[in-house]
Amino acid sequence: MFAYTSRRIVYVIPIVLSVALVCFLLVHITPGDPLVAVLPADASQELAAQLRSAYGFDRPLPVQFGLWLWRAIHGDLGNSIATGRPVLSEVMRAVGNTVMLAIAAAMIGFTLGLLFGLIAGYFRDTWVDKVATSIAIAGVSLPHYWLGMVLVIIFSVQLNWLPAVGAGPGGSGAWAWDWEHLRYLVLPAITTSVIPMGIVTRTVRALTGDILSQDFVEALRAKGLRETEVFRHVIKNAAPTALAVMGLQLGYMLGGSILIETVFSWPGSGLLLNSAIFQRDLPLLQGTILVLALFFVLLNLLVDIAQAAIDPRIKRG
Amino acid sequence: MSAMSDTALQAAPASKARGYWATVARRIRRDKVSMACAVILLLIFASALLAPWLHLADPYQGSMIRRLRHIGTPGYPLGTDELGRDMLARLIYGGRLSLVIGILPVILAFMVGTSLGLVAGYVGGKLNTAIMRTVDVFYAFPSVLLAIAISGALGAGITNSIVSLTIVFVPQITRVAESVTTGVRNMDFVEAARASGAGPFTIMRVHMLGNVLGPIFVYATGLISVSMILAAGLSFLGLGTKPPEPEWGLMLNTLRTAIYVNPWVAALPGAMIFAVSICFNLLSDGMRSAMDIRN
Numbered sequence: 001m002f003a004y005t006s007r008r009i010v011y012v013i014p015i016v017l018s019v020a021l022v023c024f025l026l027v028h029i030t031p032g033d034p035l036v037a038v039l040p041a042d043a044s045q046e047l048a049a050q051l052r053s054a055y056g057f058d059r060p061l062p063v064q065f066g067l068w069l070w071r072a073i074h075g076d077l078g079n080s081i082a083t084g085r086p087v088l089s090e091v092m093r094a095v096g097n098t099v100m101l102a103i104a105a106a107m108i109g110f111t112l113g114l115l116f117g118l119i120a121g122y123f124r125d126t127w128v129d130k131v132a133t134s135i136a137i138a139g140v141s142l143p144h145y146w147l148g149m150v151l152v153i154i155f156s157v158q159l160n161w162l163p164a165v166g167a168g169p170g171g172s173g174a175w176a177w178d179w180e181h182l183r184y185l186v187l188p189a190i191t192t193s194v195i196p197m198g199i200v201t202r203t204v205r206a207l208t209g210d211i212l213s214q215d216f217v218e219a220l221r222a223k224g225l226r227e228t229e230v231f232r233h234v235i236k237n238a239a240p241t242a243l244a245v246m247g248l249q250l251g252y253m254l255g256g257s258i259l260i261e262t263v264f265s266w267p268g269s270g271l272l273l274n275s276a277i278f279q280r281d282l283p284l285l286q287g288t289i290l291v292l293a294l295f296f297v298l299l300n301l302l303v304d305i306a307q308a309a310i311d312p313r314i315k316r317g
Numbered sequence: 318m319s320a321m322s323d324t325a326l327q328a329a330p331a332s333k334a335r336g337y338w339a340t341v342a343r344r345i346r347r348d349k350v351s352m353a354c355a356v357i358l359l360l361i362f363a364s365a366l367l368a369p370w371l372h373l374a375d376p377y378q379g380s381m382i383r384r385l386r387h388i389g390t391p392g393y394p395l396g397t398d399e400l401g402r403d404m405l406a407r408l409i410y411g412g413r414l415s416l417v418i419g420i421l422p423v424i425l426a427f428m429v430g431t432s433l434g435l436v437a438g439y440v441g442g443k444l445n446t447a448i449m450r451t452v453d454v455f456y457a458f459p460s461v462l463l464a465i466a467i468s469g470a471l472g473a474g475i476t477n478s479i480v481s482l483t484i485v486f487v488p489q490i491t492r493v494a495e496s497v498t499t500g501v502r503n504m505d506f507v508e509a510a511r512a513s514g515a516g517p518f519t520i521m522r523v524h525m526l527g528n529v530l531g532p533i534f535v536y537a538t539g540l541i542s543v544s545m546i547l548a549a550g551l552s553f554l555g556l557g558t559k560p561p562e563p564e565w566g567l568m569l570n571t572l573r574t575a576i577y578v579n580p581w582v583a584a585l586p587g588a589m590i591f592a593v594s595i596c597f598n599l600l601s602d603g604m605r606s607a608m609d610i611r612n
Binding site for chain 1 (some may be wrong): 341447450454455457458459460461462465467469470471472482486542545546548549550553554569572573576577580581583586587588590594595598600612
């Protein structure tokens with residue numbers, strides 16, 4: 001296990017470096033001079049030249065990348081142009097809200113997905129299976145930002161049960177674990193949970209069906225095991241793959257939250273990314289994407305290790 | 318004589334392939350869900366294509382006195398939007414742009430990804446490592462984040478949104494193409510072609526492409542659903558189409574302010590995205606099971 005874990009960690013290093021390179025290059029594919037972003041509109045030629053060498057924009061690209069990477073490793077992702085505050089602290093504050101949303105959505109989506117998937121797989125080709133499969137297909141085909149709007153129309157506009165936007169009555173800064181605040185989380189979390197619910201349902205259904213058709217299940221039944229005990233074996237065999245899929249989905253929820261956070265004005269990393277794009281705040285754009293992508297890589301690593309820990313077949317491979 | 322046997326050699330696998338595809342087509346035609354989806358998609362495509370000849374209202378012509386009419390208003394079967402433009406006309410005209418920006422990235426990625434995957438899978442070795450490790454880098458980003466990152470960096474616009482979505486899908490199709498190609502490359506008929514003196518390009522084009530295209534095509538069809546949602550999503554954020562162009566994602570965005578006045582009209586463009594997306598998903602599922610003839 002230790003050998004596998006260390007091997008996986010070593011594999012991650014080139015991925016992290018390439019992710020950093022992509023994020024670094026993002027600013028350079030933007031039309032125009034990257035300096036425009038940090039330069040006041042009325043800047044003189046001297047100031048422009050001064051800033052150019054201060055930011056290192058006059059150096060060759062590989063050197064610039066090295067310098068940027070060196071600062072990034074030390075937690076310096078530059079300052080936001082819009083607020084002047086360090087990018088890293090802005091991003092980390094927002095990521096907290098996104099993590100909260102993603103975990104709430106994961107609790108809903110994974111629970112339902114596992115439930116529907118197991119039932120559909122077990123009662124394959126019955127009406128139960130058809131219902132669960134239809135829900136799953138609808139889940140993965142829904143434009144989730146539209147679902148968010150429809151939920152707001154039903155539960156905020158028509159019924160007036162739940163708030164439409166924001167993350168609490170006191171604005172974005174003050175969160176508390178009471179119903180007054182949690183009710184703001186309900187609609188965004190349901191909206192976010194729909195895609196993972198659909199994907200987990202489809203995966204678990206296929207897994208359950210495959211496992212049930214294997215010979216060892218026949219052997220278990222022949223041995224006289226009760227159906228509930230057979231089912232326990234099915235779950236044990238489906239767990240590693242299901243876990244991997246759920247881990248990946250958690251990562252997608254963290255990184256892909258921009259549309260839902262925009263619909264609900266949820267003050268997370270997605271909303272931050274949205275404002276960074278439209279204010280042309282390039283350091284903030286770059287920093288947010290880097291942090292989110294690193295979260296995703298880290299999560300993938302943890303999933304791989306956890307998967308190997310519960311499935312002895314993987315370590316040998 | 319030698320020309321004869323050449324044609325015979327090439328015709329043999331082709332006629333076998335036709336038999337396979339005929340079987341697949343017959344199985345799809347028997348699948349009610351797939352056929353229903355195909356019909357709905359055809360209707361949406363045809364109406365978008367024929368929009369100028371359908372005697373619709375002008376999708377750009379608004380009026381301040383008839384803003385946000387309800388669904389079923391005489392003369393405005395689907396109501397009017399926040400600027401008083403006819404929703405039916407805008408939804409039908411909106412299909413033109415929405416379908417193009419949703420489907421074109423998948424077509425482009427299908428061409429690029431299939432070529433990359435085919436070359437990586439057939440040539441193997443260092444070239445395979447180079448292509449597949451580059452692909453891995455893009456897998457380190459959640460696809461929505463990657464699309465937004467590229468689109469956000471390039472700036473708003475239809476071309477940029479198509480480019481960014483193509484970049485998102487190329488790695489996924491390349492992976493599928495590579496794994497399918499690796500499965501086929503060591504089969505006897507490829508060995509036979511090599512032994513008979515065919516060059517790598519001929520082998521890839523003539524002997525392998527037909528055998529790998531099916532699974533890749535089905536996978537790409539499944540991607541159209543995601544692509545439609547993401548493309549409209551980019552427009553919804555303001556990164557795609559610009560007003561006053563009718564496009565479903567953008568319409569959904571501009572109608573967001575109207576949800577307190579006329580909520581169901583505001584939700585219509587999203588229903589169109591959903592309809593196209595779910596039909597492509599079901600069609601892709603239907604094709605997958607129809608092509609799975611061995612089981």
